[in-house]
Amino acid sequence: MPPKRHLTARRLRLGAELRKLREATGMKAREAATLLGADAVQMSQIESGVAGVSAERVRRLAGHYACTDEALVEALTAMATDRTRGWWEEYRGPLPPVFADVAEVEHHATFLREVVITHVPGLLQTADYARAVYTYMVPGLPERDLTPRVEHRMKRRAVIEGAKPTPYETLIHEFALRIRVADRRASRAQLQQILDKIEQGHATVRIIPTDQDGFAGAEASMMHLGGPLPQLDTVLRDFPTGTMFIDAEAQLRQLRTLFRRVEKMSLDPSASRDFIHRMTKEL
Numbered sequence: 258m259p260p261k262r263h264l265t266a267r268r269l270r271l272g273a274e275l276r277k278l279r280e281a282t283g284m285k286a287r288e289a290a291t292l293l294g295a296d297a298v299q300m301s302q303i304e305s306g307v308a309g310v311s312a313e314r315v316r317r318l319a320g321h322y323a324c325t326d327e328a329l330v331e332a333l334t335a336m337a338t339d340r341t342r343g344w345w346e347e348y349r350g351p352l353p354p355v356f357a358d359v360a361e362v363e364h365h366a367t368f369l370r371e372v373v374i375t376h377v378p379g380l381l382q383t384a385d386y387a388r389a390v391y392t393y394m395v396p397g398l399p400e401r402d403l404t405p406r407v408e409h410r411m412k413r414r415a416v417i418e419g420a421k422p423t424p425y426e427t428l429i430h431e432f433a434l435r436i437r438v439a440d441r442r443a444s445r446a447q448l449q450q451i452l453d454k455i456e457q458g459h460a461t462v463r464i465i466p467t468d469q470d471g472f473a474g475a476e477a478s479m480m481h482l483g484g485p486l487p488q489l490d491t492v493l494r495d496f497p498t499g500t501m502f503i504d505a506e507a508q509l510r511q512l513r514t515l516f517r518r519v520e521k522m523s524l525d526p527s528a529s530r531d532f533i534h535r536m537t538k539e540l
Contacts, residue, residue, distance in 0.1 A: 266358035266502050267365065269306035270491070271336045273504065275315070276304040278322040292321045312338045332485040339365075344412055351405045355500050360409070362491055362502070363416045363423070367483035371427040372519050374478050377434065377447055378427045379410055380417055381454055381462075386447045387411070389439035417459045426461040428516075428523050430474075434464070434536060445540040448533055455530050463523035464532045477519050479512060 279289050290300035293314060302308035312334045319330045345360035363369065371378050377386060387410045391403055398406075417425045429451075437444045454460045465472065480493040492503040492512045503509065524532060 264306050265354075266362055266491075267336060267339075268309070270489075270502070270504060271310070271333060272304045272306040274333055274489070275310070275318060278319065278324055279304075282322050284322070289318065289321065293317065310337050328486055329488070332489055335485070341365075344415070345409070348405060348409050351402075352409060356406070356409050358502075359493065359500065360413050360416075362482055362493070363413065366416075366423055366491075367485060369416070369423055369425045369483070370481040370516060371425075372474070372477050372479050372516060373427065373433055374430045374475055375433055375436070376438070377451070378429065380414055380425065381427070381451050381460060382410060383443070383447050383450050384411055385439055385443045389443065393438065414459075417454075418457075422459060424461075425459065426463070428463045428465055428519055430465045431467045431532075434533065441540055445537060448537040448540065452530065452533055452537065455526075455533075461526050462529050462533070463520065463526060464529040465519065465523045466532070469522050472519075472522050474515075474519055474522075477515055479516070481512065481516055 279286065286300045286304065287297040290297050293300070299308065303310045303314075315334050315337050316330060319333070324330060341361075341364070343361065343364055345357040345364075348360075349357045369380070371380075376382075376390060379387070382390075384407055387407045388403065391398060391406050395402075416423050434448065434451075451460075451462060455462055465474075478495065482491045482493065484490045488506065490504070490509055492509060494501050494503060503512065523529070
């Protein structure tokens, strides 16, 4: 199959999973290529996500790799054959590729779990809040670049508000709610937005209070996206250098443990809703 134009995060993940299966057998890439009637370059392109791969080839490779996990094979086959071109595709030109990649991975997730420390979660932000964040984080960003960023963030909410909403749970530190990224009016509207999403059933929100003893989780921010199987989960983490898509099993185990630890330090959903309601009144 011809190389794809965009190296999307989803296609990169498919290639990485096929490479893991091959490496588990000790087979070299050129040996696997021969079994497909291909060459080493083609195999490298498949495993790096540069070239697509058919469902038939995925199944053939799984057979050669002695993979007996039928659920995994079917999940990888679905990744190979999915041709979804969602709303995010229109942003692959105007915005950096990671914006579309995040939206695509969210679209395919079976659940979303998030920890945020310094900002309100993107999926719950108002347009005014998002605009203030982007304006501050990228000083001098022209309106032609700022507007599509805000639009993209607003459209991402479809994943939790659509006809088949993805289950979404977020742990928000009180610190994030108290920071006024814009002004008092915008802060009040943002808190009300969170309450609305709770009442509408679009989000389960837990607050991490500032007086919680033993919380050293300033670096705990992450989004855990469920895959069709646990081994196909992904964790997104934002760093100054950009967004990282994490899928190594050892790292996934560590981050799942971190999420559970932070969850134990948070208020339950009912107490969290009351907490936000009191904050809204204070404003």
